[in-house]
Amino acid sequence: MTKSAEITIILGKRGSGKSTLAREILKRGGHKRVIVIDTLGEHGAGRTVVRSVPELFEAVKRKAFNVAVQFEDADVGFSWACRVAYAARDLLLVCEEVDFYIKSNYAPEPFSLLVRYGRHKGVAMTCISRRPPDLWRNLTANADSIFSFQTIEPRDIRYLAEFMGAQNAEGLKGLGKLEYIKYCNGEVSRGRTHF
Numbered sequence: 001m002t003k004s005a006e007i008t009i010i011l012g013k014r015g016s017g018k019s020t021l022a023r024e025i026l027k028r029g030g031h032k033r034v035i036v037i038d039t040l041g042e043h044g045a046g047r048t049v050v051r052s053v054p055e056l057f058e059a060v061k062r063k064a065f066n067v068a069v070q071f072e073d074a075d076v077g078f079s080w081a082c083r084v085a086y087a088a089r090d091l092l093l094v095c096e097e098v099d100f101y102i103k104s105n106y107a108p109e110p111f112s113l114l115v116r117y118g119r120h121k122g123v124a125m126t127c128i129s130r131r132p133p134d135l136w137r138n139l140t141a142n143a144d145s146i147f148s149f150q151t152i153e154p155r156d157i158r159y160l161a162e163f164m165g166a167q168n169a170e171g172l173k174g175l176g177k178l179e180y181i182k183y184c185n186g187e188v189s190r191g192r193t194h195f
C-alpha cells in the first residue's frame with residue numbers, strides 16, 4: 001500500500017514555489033504508481049501523457065505507472081482521473097490548480113469520494129491551489145499537512161491563521177521564493193523547496 005495515503009495541501013501565490021514542491025514530492029516519494037492532474041500541462045516530461053478516457057484506462061493497466069492527465073476538457077479529465085485513482089488503489093494522485101475544479105462548498109462526487117474514503121484505498125493526495133479560502137472545507141478538514149508558500153492576500157492570511165495561528169500566518173507575507181511554512185498535526189515548521 002502507498003505509504004500512509006496522506007492528504008497534502010500546497011498553497012501560495014503565483015510563482016511562489018507550489019509546483020516545485022509538488023515535483024519534489026513526486027521525486028522523493030518513490031511512488032511506483034502516480035497520476036498527476038496536470039491542469040497547466042507542466043508535468044508531462046518523463047510521464048505518459050493521456051488526453052482521453054481510453055488512453056487513461058490503458059495507462060493505468062500496468063502494475064507501475066506515471067501518468068499526466070491533460071484532457072482538452074479539464075473537468076472531464078479531473079473527474080475521470082479521480083474515478084480511476086479510486087478504482088486502481090495504492091497510488092499518489094497530484095492535482096494541480098485544484099480550485100479550478102472545486103469550490104469552498106462543492107466538490108464533484110469522484111473527488112469527494114477520494115477525500116472521504118481514499119485512505120482506505122491507499123490513495124495519497126497532493127492538492128495545489130493559489131486560493132486557500134476557495135478550497136472545499138472537507139478537503140482542508142481531512143488534510144494531514146498544509147504547506148503554504150508566500151501570500152500577501154489578507155483574506156488568505158486570515159484563513160490560514162485558523163490553522164497555524166495569527167503570528168505564523170503573518171509570517172507568510174515575508175517568505176522568500178521557494179520558502180514555505182508547514183502545518184502538520186498542530187505543529188508549525190519552516191522549510192524550503194529546491195528545483
Ligand SMILES: Nc1ncnc2c1ncn2[C@@H]1O[C@H](COP(=O)(O)OP(=O)(O)OP(=O)(O)O)[C@@H](O)[C@H]1O
Nearest residue numbers: 012013014015016017018019020021130177178195
Ligand atoms: N527549474 C527551474 N529553474 C529555475 N527557476 C525555476 C525552475 N522552475 C521554476 N522556477 C521558478 O521558480 C518559481 C516558482 O515556480 P513554481 O512553478 O513552483 O511556482 P507556482 O507556485 O507553482 O506558481 P503558479 O501559481 O503560477 O503555478 C517561479 O518564479 C519559476 O519561474
Ligand SMILES: [Mg+2]
Nearest residue numbers: 018019020096
Ligand atoms: Mg504551479
